[in-house]
Amino acid sequence: MTAEYPLPDLPAPPPDGGAVPALAIRGLAKRFGEKIAVNGISLDVPAGSFFGVVGPNGAGKTTTLSMATGLLRPDHGSAAVQGVDVWKRPIEAKRLLGILPDGVRLFDRLTGEQLVTYAGLLHGMDRGTVAARVADLMAAMDLVKDAGTLVVDYSAGMTKKIGLASALIHAPRVLVLDEPFESVDPVSAANIRSILDGYVASGGTVIVSSHVMDLVQRMCDRVAVVAGGRLLAAGTIDEVRDGASLEERFVELVGGRHTTEGLEWLRTS
Amino acid sequence: MVAHLLRLKLTLLRNGLRRSPWQLVGIVIGALYAVGIVVTLVVGLVMLRQADIALAQTIIVLSGSAAVLGWALIPVVLSSVDLTLDPSRFTTYAIPMPQMLVGLALGGLIGIPGAVTALTSLGTVATWSHGVLPAAGALVGAVLGTMTCIVIARVTTSATAGLASSRKFKDVSGVIAFIPLMLLGPIGVGVTQGISSSAGFLPVLAQALSWSPLGAAWSVGGDLAAGNAGAAALKFMLACVYLAVFVWAWKGLLARALVTPAYSGGSTKRGRKLGFFGLLPATPAGAVTARALTYWFRDPRYGGSLVVIPLLAVVLFFQSVQNGGSGSLVIMGPLTAFLMAWSISADISYDNTAFALHLSTGVSGRADRLGRALACLILSLPLVAFFVVFPFVMSGDWGWLPGILGLSCGLLLTGLGLSSVVSARYNIAVPLPGDSPFKKPPGNAAQTMLVQFGGMLVLVVLALPELALIIAQSVTGDAVFGWINLVVGPILGLALFVTGIRIGGRWLDRRGPEMLAELGVNR
Structure with a gap:
């Protein structure tokens, strides 16, 4: 099927000189009925980078990341994790990948601890390793107190954190996190960020999607701007923002900003 | 404002239907079923006109009481109260309380259960059309009775809302509610045997219920037809008082619900139990x-x-x-x-x-x-x-x-x-x-x-x-x-x-x- 689709536009060699990119996306496209959600996106995420994918609501971020991680079959194009094709060799690719999807339920009748254990065991890890890592992860996510609470009774932020813990349990090489900081409190967000920074420093690759530009500018070293199912810009943060702030540049690229005229009645004076 | 709430309810209903043709099929089947029930009940009520007044009174009061009881209990047990006009969704709008109450109450009539209850209770007017006075009494009683049904449902659901929003209650009540349904056969057999062996008891029960919140409104027409103007007047007043009490209770509960957000916090539990x-x-x-x-x-x-x-x-x-x-x-x-x-x-x-x-x-x-x-x-x-x-x-x-x-x-x-x-x-x-x-x-x-x-x-x-x-x-x-x-x-x-x-x-x-x-x- 689509997995055999020829690579349409082979990109220039990766910037850091021939190393295999952590995630290589080639011409991914997806159509839902009449609506084209993703319209041919190609992207290289170099190994060891902290990569941000930004775009307005409905830009195709989630669809692109789902296709790149084996959760949604693309109509066209391919994706490879460290050179392993996600759609041709899914088992190997998924061993390298840690995924936090957005807008997906969890097995929420399990306790937090059971859920992370479950994810570890599904990866085929042995009981001792799973138990040790679960304990570490629960501590790192500030969830020790609630380890025995059912996930269904968690707050939105805690649910994100337990999802992240499930994605980390098998020590993946590449982490793909869709909106990881949504409704996470500032303290936990800072903790998670330091975990991710340490992970990147040790050679891992993190890809986060977000529409909070400030966060991406502070946290990531590379960024891709997606809108209307297309890639508008990609590169290091400094290349993309080109002197301006990322938010200004983003608004300029995406468009749709209109000057605030009207609403005179709202002014209090 | 009342008209706005009613229009909102109708719009929600219509948009729900627009989502898929199957939903429309479902509601049409439901509506046909409901029409069948209403027609059967109304025909029964019209035929009851020929029957003995005492018998008709017993039947109407008992079934009316059962209807009120059903409205009070079923939404709680099934935790399936129609939330399209959930009061907590209106917290951010400054709607005056009286208008909100009227709007929500009338909104309750829109929908199959509300329509069935309203139409059937109007059928009692035909039963008591022995004269102008009994018919008028029945009409007033029908309106009061229907409103009692709707308001009592709101009272019981708001009173148990805290309970119903807890996950455990929902989990358990959903399953338990099913048990009587399954056992309908044996229970039905038992009840019919009980009734046939004690048929003389029913008029007494109806008589007692006609003074209670469940049956007062439904007995006004019958009492007038039987010539008990005094009893009818008393029951009319009682029905009004009961309804007023329910509205007052509902208002209190609603006022409380509007300032207390639904919260179901569980206690935190440490782990170490992998089951x-x-x-x-x-x-x-x-x-x-x-x-x-x-x-x-x-x-x-x-x-x-x-x-x-x-x-x-x-x-x-x-x-x-x-x-x-x-x-x-x-x-x-x-x-x-x-x-x-x-x-x-x-x-x-x-x-x-x-x-x-x-x-x-x-x-x-x-x-x-x-x-x-x-x-x-x-x-x-x-x-x-x-x-x-x-x-x-x-x-x-x-x-x-x-x-x-x-x-x-x-x-x-x-x-x-x-x-x-x-x-x-x-x-x-x-x-x-x-x-x-x-x-x-x-x-x-x-x-x-x-x-x-x-x-x-x-x-x-x-x-x-x-x-x-x-x-x-x-x-x-x-x-x-x-x-x-x-x-x-x-x-x-x-x-x-x-x-x-x-x-x-x-x-x-x-x-x-x-x-x-x-x-x-x-x-």
Whole structure:
């Protein structure tokens, strides 16, 4: 099927000189009925980078990341994790990948601890390793107190954190996190960020999607701007923002900003 | 403002219908059913005009009281009160309380139950059209009675809202509410016997109820027709007072609800208890088994299908006792095997998008299938064994045991194999995670029916050898067929079980992402 689709536009060699990119996306496209959600996106995420994918609501971020991680079959194009094709060799690719999807339920009748254990065991890890890592992860996510609470009774932020813990349990090489900081409190967000920074420093690759530009500018070293199912810009943060702030540049690229005229009645004076 | 609330309700109703033509079909069928009920009841009420006034009064007061009681209790137990005009959604708008009350109360009339109640109660005007005064009294009573119904439903639901928003209550009440429904037969028999033996009691009961909040409004017309103007006036005033009290209580509860956000905080629990995950082998299939077993105990949607089995046993037990013998009880074993095996035929649909975890961890389809089937098998074996043996303990005649045991084993294993294939291939409309097990699920009802009936048909075909042997035994009366069944059932069942796991696993490996995409539709 689509997995055999020829690579349409082979990109220039990766910037850091021939190393295999952590995630290589080639011409991914997806159509839902009449609506084209993703319209041919190609992207290289170099190994060891902290990569941000930004775009307005409905830009195709989630669809692109789902296709790149084996959760949604693309109509066209391919994706490879460290050179392993996600759609041709899914088992190997998924061993390298840690995924936090957005807008997906969890097995929420399990306790937090059971859920992370479950994810570890599904990866085929042995009981001792799973138990040790679960304990570490629960501590790192500030969830020790609630380890025995059912996930269904968690707050939105805690649910994100337990999802992240499930994605980390098998020590993946590449982490793909869709909106990881949504409704996470500032303290936990800072903790998670330091975990991710340490992970990147040790050679891992993190890809986060977000529409909070400030966060991406502070946290990531590379960024891709997606809108209307297309890639508008990609590169290091400094290349993309080109002197301006990322938010200004983003608004300029995406468009749709209109000057605030009207609403005179709202002014209090 | 009142008109706005009513228009909002109508708009919500219309937009709901616009979402899918099937919803329209559903509501049309519901409406036809309701029209049928209303017509029957109204015709009955009109005919009651010819009847003795005392008899008519007894019937109307009793059924009216039952209606009020139903409005008070059913929404609480089913926790299915119509939330389209949930007061807590209006907190951010400054709507004056009196207008809000009137708007919500009238909004309650829009919809099938409200319309049925209103139209039927207007039918009592025809019953009491002996003169202008009784008819007018009946009209006033009907309006008061209908309003009492609507307001009392609001009172009981707001009073129990705190309770109903707690997850545990929802889980438990959803299942418990189903029990009386299942036992409707035996209960009905008991009640009819009780009534026929004490028919003289009913007028007394109606008389008493006519002074209570349940029946006061409904008795005004009858009392006027009987010439008791004094009693009628008194009951009219009582009905008004009762209604006022209910409105006042509702207002108080509403005022409280508007400032207290729904919050269901659970106590925090430290971990270190892995449950089934600590007991079963630390393999992917073992983990899936542990997860599925945990869900059988924690998710009411699974428990709901379990509760049916003892209830069926009770129903069959009653039946066999009434017929004098335990003949029909024998089918309990095979029936349990069938129900248990078929209960996981929508297992992935029950997961909903949580299935993404299986996909993202890359667990093999075969481990997924095997784990789920084993969890069901672990629970089913003792249950099926009990229901196979129990009828024979009752009757003391063990001649049929080998045959029934073989058939039950065959059905259980074959069914699990088939379920493993069906649930890997078809997405079926089931209640969403967290919903009541008996809530009407969203999604494609037609495909669900087709898959369910088609699957059961295939199961019958696959289990034909065992069924044929049972038929052969009952025709010839030869116990040898039973012993053959005891051998054939498990062997054939096991073969089909393994085949089912294999085919289902392969299907899931190939179509996992497509399955997830289908599941995402019914989020």
